[in-house]
Amino acid sequence: MANRLDTFRQDQDNDGLFDVISSDFLHTIRLSIDSQNIQKLKEHLLPLEAPDLGLLLEQLDSDERITVIDTIRPDFDYDTLLYLSEHVQSEIIDYLGIDRLARHLAELDSDDAFTLIDELPSEQQSEILTKISASQRASYEKILSYPEDSAARLMQQEFVAVPSFWKVGDVLKFIQKSKGMPDEFYEVYVVDPKHHVVGVIPNSLLLKTKTEGAIREIMKTDFKSISANLDQEEVAYLFRHYDLVSAPVLDESGRVIGMITSDDVVDVIEEEAEKDILQMARVSETDYNAPFYVTSYQRIGWLVVTLINALLGAVVIQHYHTTIEQKGALAALMTIVAAMGASNGMQVIAVTMRAISTRIIHSGNIWKPIGKEALVGLMNAFVFSIILSLIVVFWFKEPALVWILVISFTFNMIWASFGGVLMTYAIEKMGFDSAVSAGPLLTATTDVLGFACFLGLATLVL
Amino acid sequence: MANRLDTFRQDQDNDGLFDVISSDFLHTIRLSIDSQNIQKLKEHLLPLEAPDLGLLLEQLDSDERITVIDTIRPDFDYDTLLYLSEHVQSEIIDYLGIDRLARHLAELDSDDAFTLIDELPSEQQSEILTKISASQRASYEKILSYPEDSAARLMQQEFVAVPSFWKVGDVLKFIQKSKGMPDEFYEVYVVDPKHHVVGVIPNSLLLKTKTEGAIREIMKTDFKSISANLDQEEVAYLFRHYDLVSAPVLDESGRVIGMITSDDVVDVIEEEAEKDILQMARVSETDYNAPFYVTSYQRIGWLVVTLINALLGAVVIQHYHTTIEQKGALAALMTIVAAMGASNGMQVIAVTMRAISTRIIHSGNIWKPIGKEALVGLMNAFVFSIILSLIVVFWFKEPALVWILVISFTFNMIWASFGGVLMTYAIEKMGFDSAVSAGPLLTATTDVLGFACFLGLATLVL
Numbered sequence: 061m062a063n064r065l066d067t068f069r070q071d072q073d074n075d076g077l078f079d080v081i082s083s084d085f086l087h088t089i090r091l092s093i094d095s096q097n098i099q100k101l102k103e104h105l106l107p108l109e110a111p112d113l114g115l116l117l118e119q120l121d122s123d124e125r126i127t128v129i130d131t132i133r134p135d136f137d138y139d140t141l142l143y144l145s146e147h148v149q150s151e152i153i154d155y156l157g158i159d160r161l162a163r164h165l166a167e168l169d170s171d172d173a174f175t176l177i178d179e180l181p182s183e184q185q186s187e188i189l190t191k192i193s194a195s196q197r198a199s200y201e202k203i204l205s206y207p208e209d210s211a212a213r214l215m216q217q218e219f220v221a222v223p224s225f226w227k228v229g230d231v232l233k234f235i236q237k238s239k240g241m242p243d244e245f246y247e248v249y250v251v252d253p254k255h256h257v258v259g260v261i262p263n264s265l266l267l268k269t270k271t272e273g274a275i276r277e278i279m280k281t282d283f284k285s286i287s288a289n290l291d292q293e294e295v296a297y298l299f300r301h302y303d304l305v306s307a308p309v310l311d312e313s314g315r316v317i318g319m320i321t322s323d324d325v326v327d328v329i330e331e332e333a334e335k336d337i338l339q340m341a342r343v344s345e346t347d348y349n350a351p352f353y354v355t356s357y358q359r360i361g362w363l364v365v366t367l368i369n370a371l372l373g374a375v376v377i378q379h380y381h382t383t384i385e386q387k388g389a390l391a392a393l394m395t396i397v398a399a400m401g402a403s404n405g406m407q408v409i410a411v412t413m414r415a416i417s418t419r420i421i422h423s424g425n426i427w428k429p430i431g432k433e434a435l436v437g438l439m440n441a442f443v444f445s446i447i448l449s450l451i452v453v454f455w456f457k458e459p460a461l462v463w464i465l466v467i468s469f470t471f472n473m474i475w476a477s478f479g480g481v482l483m484t485y486a487i488e489k490m491g492f493d494s495a496v497s498a499g500p501l502l503t504a505t506t507d508v509l510g511f512a513c514f515l516g517l518a519t520l521v522l
Numbered sequence: 523m524a525n526r527l528d529t530f531r532q533d534q535d536n537d538g539l540f541d542v543i544s545s546d547f548l549h550t551i552r553l554s555i556d557s558q559n560i561q562k563l564k565e566h567l568l569p570l571e572a573p574d575l576g577l578l579l580e581q582l583d584s585d586e587r588i589t590v591i592d593t594i595r596p597d598f599d600y601d602t603l604l605y606l607s608e609h610v611q612s613e614i615i616d617y618l619g620i621d622r623l624a625r626h627l628a629e630l631d632s633d634d635a636f637t638l639i640d641e642l643p644s645e646q647q648s649e650i651l652t653k654i655s656a657s658q659r660a661s662y663e664k665i666l667s668y669p670e671d672s673a674a675r676l677m678q679q680e681f682v683a684v685p686s687f688w689k690v691g692d693v694l695k696f697i698q699k700s701k702g703m704p705d706e707f708y709e710v711y712v713v714d715p716k717h718h719v720v721g722v723i724p725n726s727l728l729l730k731t732k733t734e735g736a737i738r739e740i741m742k743t744d745f746k747s748i749s750a751n752l753d754q755e756e757v758a759y760l761f762r763h764y765d766l767v768s769a770p771v772l773d774e775s776g777r778v779i780g781m782i783t784s785d786d787v788v789d790v791i792e793e794e795a796e797k798d799i800l801q802m803a804r805v806s807e808t809d810y811n812a813p814f815y816v817t818s819y820q821r822i823g824w825l826v827v828t829l830i831n832a833l834l835g836a837v838v839i840q841h842y843h844t845t846i847e848q849k850g851a852l853a854a855l856m857t858i859v860a861a862m863g864a865s866n867g868m869q870v871i872a873v874t875m876r877a878i879s880t881r882i883i884h885s886g887n888i889w890k891p892i893g894k895e896a897l898v899g900l901m902n903a904f905v906f907s908i909i910l911s912l913i914v915v916f917w918f919k920e921p922a923l924v925w926i927l928v929i930s931f932t933f934n935m936i937w938a939s940f941g942g943v944l945m946t947y948a949i950e951k952m953g954f955d956s957a958v959s960a961g962p963l964l965t966a967t968t969d970v971l972g973f974a975c976f977l978g979l980a981t982l983v984l
Contacts, residue, residue: 080763080881081881083884083885083886086886086887087886109744109764111763111764111765115763115881115882118882119882119886119887232729235729235730236729236730236731236732241726241730242726243726244724244726244767245726246708246725246726246767262706263708263725263726263728263729264703264704264705264706264707264708264725266725266729267693267694267697267698267725267728267729268697268698268703269698270698282571299788300788300789300792301542301573301577302571302573303573303785303788304785305706305708305767305783305784305785321767322767322784322785322788323765323766323767323784325788326761326762326765326784326787326788326791327762329788329791329792329795330762330791330795333791333792333795333798333799334876336795336799337795337798337799337802337872337875337876338872338873338876340799340802340803340872341802341868341869341871341872341873342865342868342869343869343872343873346872346873346876346877348873348877348882348883348891352894352897352898352901353901355894355898356897356898356901356902356905359866359869359898359902360902360905362865362869363862363865363866363869363902363906366861366862366865367858367861367862367906367909367910369861370857370858370861370862371858371913373854373857373861374854374855374857374858375854377850377853377854377857378850378851378854378917380850381850381851381853381854382850383850384846384847384850384853385846385847385848385849385850386847387847388839388840388842388843388844388845388846388847389840389843390853391839391843391846391852391853391856392835392836392837392839392840392843393836394853395832395835395836395839395857395860396829396832396833396836398857399828399829399831399832399835400825400828400829400832403804403824403825403828404821404825406803406804407803407804407805407821407824407825409803410799410800410802410803410805410808411800411803411805411808411810413799414796414799414800414808415808415810419542419543419577420577420580420581420810421810422545423545424545424548424549424581425548425581429810432814432817435814435818436814436817436818436821439814439815439818440818440821440822440825443818443822444825444829447829448829451833455840
């Protein structure tokens with residue numbers, strides 16, 4: 061498997077997406093499982109790297125997963141657990157047992173081991189903490205003292221630190237002789253006797269410098285360091301903004317206690333992007349392998365929000381039901397006013413969210429985007445008023461309907477633009493997540509205002 | 523600036539987001555610009571790194587940007603251009619002039635220089651190609667021969683390649699003596715005489731090995747390499763899936779021609795996530811500094827799609843206008859059926875999109891998610907049918923309305939679940955982007971079906 065796909069080419073798959081686990085491979089595995097051909101199964105499974113084995117397990121059914129685990133149990137790479145969704149992960153940990161997990165935790169990097177322990181249910185968590193070594197336990201408990209989603213939870217505690225009076229040759233000797241070096245590292249930290257970082261040397265710079273070179277002279281002093289309690293979203297922002305590959309993590313007194321590398325940050329960026337996308341679609345969690353009733357339960361919360369939104373609109377419409385009973389066409393046109401307002405509002409919210417997260421909008425210049433969006437809303441209200449007027453005139457042949465529609469439509473569009481920026485900014489400023497709440501809040505207002513304004517005007521005029 | 527913010531802490535800013543350009547700093551810069559205090563302005567600007575200067579320029583007005591550029595012109599770091607949005611970037615390139623840009627291009631990494639040339643309008647592009655050196659031009663033209671958004675466009679052409687018969691000491695000497703080494707690199711490629719990569723040595727492994735160590739013995743042979751024509755989204759997937767920090771890029775004959783590093787990939791992941799989020803909110807582009815009429819124009823396309831959606835629904839409603847004129851309450855309740863169907867559909871689309879992009883759903887198992895989602899839809903239709911029945915009974919006191927609502931609501935929910943998976947998968951399979959089209963297509967059907975089913979039943983029953 062690993063060899064077959066070593067070089068990744070565009071044309072390997074007809075729909076343009078790589079299936080690192082191809083349908084054919086999955087089929088072969090399933091055949092071996094069904095035919096109990098354990099030897100064959102082993103041959104297919106053993107060359108798989110942890111991420112690929114993880115993906116394979118996700119795609120199998122529960123009993124097939126157990127067969128796979130049984131087949132490769134003595135050689136099972138515990139890193140695989142890091143690549144599983146919550147449901148499959150806990151299924152496999154339950155099957156392997158906490159004892160076995162505890163024994164193999166030490167094989168993992170400290171950040172990965174911590175992630176695994178952190179994801180366990182609390183009973184299993186306390187159980188595993190009694191079974192690992194005292195030093196491992198102490199280091200977990202230290203990280204646990206930092207807030208969830210903080211830099212400390214992302215970092216690994218293994219890093220390379222050297223004093224500033226050394227030469228490059230001393231650093232090389234140190235790296236070659238020490239035990240407990242991290243598997244991979246991208247830079248070496250230069251520290252003073254208090255373990256404060258005074259400089260950073262990228263590995264490539266170490267390689268470029270002769271062994272006689274003095275650390276103090278080659279180290280970079282304009283490096284970025286990260287406080288252990290910094291939120292992971294901010295860590296991701298800094299890595300992106302400054303194109304970092306690795307950064308030292310400091311505790312409250314400024315001592316270096318760990319290292320964050322870009323692969324951890326890529327996961328955070330991916331997670332945060334997934335969260336934003338799901339929240340815009342009003343999904344709180346996605347776990348493909350969870351049973352249907354769990355998924356159903358997880359979706360209900362947001363559907364209740366939609367229902368409340370829809371009911372608010374329905375109450376407004378029902379208030380004007382006698383007007384609608386005089387003219388059924390109003391029922392058709394009112395939905396256009398509401399839909400366009402909501403769509404305009406969602407556009408403004410998405411753009412404002414992005415501008416806030418890339419730091420282009422902040423408290424110093426919030427009136428500028430509000431002004432701009434109000435102008436955009438006005439402009440588009442004008443364009444679509446013309447289109448809508450033409451449609452309604454030809455369709456219903458009643459000029460009064462056109463005026464009612466255009467006025468309520470324009471009003472709703474401008475409110476959506478203005479309210480979109482203001483609500484998104486206010487929600488972020490209050491420390492909430494605008495991806496979650498700005499959409500439903502604004503849509504509720506554009507629905508209610510759209511219906512009320514259109515039907516209210518109609519009641520007055522018709 | 524750089525020194526002040528060296529360590530990033532959580533509590534530096536009250537709304538929890540880092541302003542690497544704080545409001546205070548922006549205010550200070552603006553004061554210096556207004557008071558023509560060029561000396562002071564220079565003192566503030568010169569310590570800024572390229573990403574920070576870029577962000578500052580984004581936040582200033584057009585004439586302020588010109589003053590800033592004038593103030594630091596001799597020391598202007600051309601890397602800054604990479605951190606600008608399209609509108610601001612072209613404004614500044616126009617102001618600096620193509621001549622000056624051509625002279626400074628060689629200071630950039632080849633991938634960054636290429637990105638800049640690639641983003642220029644076509645007249646400026648051909649102009650700049652006449653002004654750079656022949657070797658630079660040849661290398662750009664080679665990259666231009668690869669498709670847009672391919673791995674070749676992401677890679678830098680500088681990398682370190684060594685023969686397999688060397689020892690670690692030979693590699694170190696080579697790196698220390700050669701000119702044209704990349705600024706930063708994370709691994710060294712071991713190549714055969716045909717320039718095929720036979721192994722990869724991470725820098726940290728080079729540092730860990732004594733100078734007498736043979737390359738052939740320490741190199742990793744289970745590395746991942748990337749074909750030059752691979753799409754950048756696939757590159758991002760592979761970096762994420764295998765936790766890569768760097769990978770060699772191969773041409774059609776398998777020769778290594780470049781290197782992709784994780785900072786480039788982080789930008790791609792961020793771009794793709796931004797694209798998905800914007801497309802779900804029906805925004806095609808976001809350029810905060812574009813004039814309002816450009817933004818207005820960019821938003822119109824998607825609003826037209828919303829309008830067509832809404833008009834389809836309106837046509838259905840109008841078809842039943844006599845039924846609505848008999849009972850205005852129908853106008854209120856029909857919006858609930860449509861809203862809930864649309865919301866359920868968006869949830870299913872978002873979850874399916876994620877499962878496809880993480881390779882959990884593919885052609886081999888597409889019926890499993892369809893079955894699961896249909897069950898989830900049925901379950902939630904049941905739950906909300908009960909809630910809605912109670913509300914409608916107490917509100918309107920008409921049992922007939924309850925039955926009409928429950929039947930059309932259940933039908934719409936199940937269609938949304940089933941159609942959500944199927945449409946998303948079919949759109950991806952046909953090679954289109956489901957983030958763009960699945961939402962509008964499905965919403966059109968849930969609106970039309972919801973209205974038609976509810977009003978049609980009402981016409982029959984009432």
